[in-house]
Amino acid sequence: MAQTLVNIRMDEELKKNMEQVCQELGMNMTTAITIFAKKMTREKRIPFEVSVDPFYSDSNIAQLRRGVEALNAGKGIEHDIITVD
Structure with missing residues (x-):
């Protein structure tokens, strides 16, 4: 079967991460x-x-932005870490 060249553009970090996963596979x-x-x-x-x-x-x-603003203003509320099983 004849081969053809396909060029695609993607973010450099995405390409690096995809190459790593491909290598692992x-x-x-x-x-x-x-x-x-x-x-x-x-x-x-x-x-x-x-x-x-x-x-x-x-x-x-x-x-989320309101929460960050509250934290930065010293008005944040501390919560326990929630884990999902």
Whole structure:
């Protein structure tokens, strides 16, 4: 089968992190992207869920900023660390 060159741009840190994960899995980025392309082509969909993390919603970010402002003003409330099992 004939090969073709595909160029993509991504953040330098993202590329470095992806290369590290690929290395840990015993493959290179070309193999990983080829696996993605074959699965997407076969299933005719993105092979994982794509969604927006609700943590980054406007209302949550505003709440976090208010908390940071309160802490910086010395008005913060200390809480115990919560662990999720």
